Amino acid sequence: MGAETNPLVAPLADAVRRGIAGATGIDNLKRLSGGASQETWAFDATTESTAIPLILRRAPGGTRTQGRSGTAAGLETEAALIQLAGAAGVAVPPVRLVLDEADGVGQGFVMDRIEGETIARKILRDAEFAEARPMLARQCGEMLARLHKIDKATLPPLRVSPARAEIEQYFQTYKTHDHPHPVFELAFRWLKDNAPPDTTELTLVHGDFRHGNLMIGPDGLRAVLDWELAHIGDPMEDLAWICVNSWRFGNIDNPVGGFGKREELFAGYEAAGGGKVDPDRAKFWEVLGTLKWGVMCTTMVMAFKAGDRSVERATIGRRSSETEIDLLRLLAPRKKG
């Protein structure tokens, strides 16, 4: 099927002509691999001179949705957050156009398409990123500091999820799966016993700051993507999520995304005005992040048993054990000798 037969082309071209100065139409519309809760499309806006590379993010089929499992911010919220983050100095793709009902494309927005790589294995191994890798941990810290500093009064309405709410949410998901995981139980118990106090200051949190959502070029971190899980929470949550061993892709001794050290991440964070890092709270969130990913793997089993019969879906359940060994190494390390 060519792009010219896609019913999205005509209304999207109209919206782009309306919203982007100098645009004459669109070209090269192509669906990118994307999640169930959002569609992502790449296309170019044509102009009298050079084309503008763009991305469309919209609800599946252009319909209004509640987002994934009620935790996702809506697309208008995501667009507003990207704009606020950009103004605060976070590297983000500029939002060009927020779609409205009259556009006939559905709920969504159009942003610049930033060139770069999001696939962890390439970023961590390819020669092209050799000079970027040593800079990334510090850059991640700086970006997180800037986004955590955004004035909460300026934010659109967001889910508020401090530590105990996050624990409870994933505990319920784990119980729904109804398969005994003694190591998960140990981790939940530890988290409940070691949760930061309810008085912990909360900020805007990206909520999914890790490989896949970081656009990286040979010059370093170019853009922070996918603000769908943004919420109000403990800023240490973002600093810890990117340190979860699942995102190190084998480079276990480089806790930050497999490319850097915690000290670099924390130094970048504090130098950019993110406030003092609390390593104990960061560890708490690393345990919770590891457990979260483990529980998410079990939800894939539930999806498989409910009828989503892909081989990939089926086997990911056999990866929750990866997080169990990471949890044991965090909570019950074995002494050498």
Place this chain on the structure above:
Amino acid sequence: MQDQPTAIELVDIVADFIRNHAMPQLQGHAAFHARVAANALDIVKRELEIAPKANAEELGRLRGLLRRDGTLDELNRELCADIERGDVTLDTPGLAEHLWQITLTKLAIDQPNYSGYTRALEESL
């Protein structure tokens, strides 16, 4: 007693067929899913090899920890409830070692190349 080839040998040859004969003729998504399918058969093969002995040992440890009899599923659920209530903790003799053993077994079956597993093996030497 079943006839030969053994289940392990059958799973092994099917994984080999997918990897070395089917996959090279596939492209894109189909090739990717074929690789995932072969990896899934590897899990089955390792489970057939490892689980019978490991499960028997797990059951023995659970009986000792909980001081009662039951199936693997029943005793695992009881252990989970005890941990949730805080009746069994890392200070309980045998719990940490039990959790390490069941987890090392899972990884030996599911993901023996996982960095956290290979590191844990090094650390236990």
